[in-house]
Amino acid sequence: MxxxxxxxxxxxxxxxxxxxxxxxxxxxxxxxxxxxxxxxxxxxxxxxxxxxxxxxxxxxxxxxxxLPVIPNPDKIIMAAVNYDDHRIEAGRDRTENPVLFLRLAESQTGHGAPLKAPPESHHFDYEGEIAVVIGKGGRRIARDQALDHVAGYSIYNDASIRDWQRHTSQFTAGKNWNDTGAFGPWLVTPDEIGDYRDMALETRLNGQVLQSCVASDMIFDVEALIAYISTWTHLRHGDVIVTGTCGGVGFKRVPPIFMRDGDVVEVEVSKIGILRNPIANETV
Structure with a gap:
C-alpha cells in the first residue's frame, strides 16, 4: 500500500x-x-x-x-556516514555506534516542490537516502523485534548546505535550512517492500547518476538503528529515521558538484519510486 x-x-x-x-x-x-x-x-x-x-x-x-510524507513528525533522526563508501570519501573512521543528528520538521518539503538554495551559500549538495517511518512506538526495542515497529519506507533527500555544515564539528547548521529536506513521494508498507535490504538507491542530478548503492551496504542496518535510538529516546508513531547516504556526494567530487537554480534532482529507490525536486534560489 x-x-x-x-x-x-x-x-x-x-x-x-x-x-x-x-x-x-x-x-x-x-x-x-x-x-x-x-x-x-x-x-x-x-x-x-x-x-x-x-x-x-x-x-x-x-x-x-x-506534502512531506509525515509533515509533522515528533522526531526526525538522521544517520550519518552509514555507508562505507561515503565514510571513506568523507575521511571518517568507523564508529562503534551510529553517528546521528536531528532535522527539524519545518525544514522538510514534498515531492515535486523546489529545494531552496539559500543566498548565503553556493555549496548546496544532494544526499539520497532511504527513510523509515515508525508505526508502533516503543522504548528499548530489541533488535529481533525492530521491524515490527516499522510502518513503511520512503525516500529522503537530505540536501545540505556544506559550508555551513562545516562551520563546526556539529552538523545542525548545514542540515536544517527551510525547504531542503525532501521527503516522498509516498510511504510504502512493509508487505510491499519485502526484504528492505534488496532496495537499490540511485541519485541523479539533471539525469547524471551520481550515487548508487543498495540498502544491504548500510553499516548499521534498520534493526540496529531502531534498537540503538530507542534505547535513549521513546520512538513514537510517525517518527522518521533516515538511514544515511552512500558515496558520490557532490562536495567530495573533483571538481565539486553542487545543485544550482534550474537543476532537477531525483532520488530513485526500487520498490518505492522516484522523489523528484527542482532546485530554485530562495527569495529573501
Missing part, C-alpha cells in the same frame, strides 16, 4: 494511491486520525485496504500537491 500526505483544493489530507489517483482516507478515519502521522499508529491497514478497494479516487496524482 502506498500512503501519502497531500493537499488538494486548498485542504491538506492523507490518503492512499489507487492507480493514477488518490483515495482520501480522512473520512474513514476522521474519529481516529487527523493526519498520516496518526494513521500509521492505528494498525489499521486491513481496514484501509478494504476502504480503498471500494472507493473512487478524489483526484489524480497530477493534480495534487505532495
Amino acid at each position: 502506498r500512503l501519502i500526505s497531500y493537499a488538494w483544493q486548498g485542504k491538506a489530507s492523507f490518503g492512499a494511491v489507487k492507480g493514477d489517483g488518490v483515495v482520501d482516507l480522512a473520512p474513514a478515519f476522521a474519529d481516529r486520525a487527523a493526519d498520516l502521522r496518526d494513521f500509521v499508529g492505528l494498525d489499521a491497514l486491513d481496514e484501509a485496504r478494504a476502504y480503498v478497494e471500494g472507493a473512487t479516487p478524489v483526484a489524480a496524482l497530477t493534480d495534487i500537491t505532495f
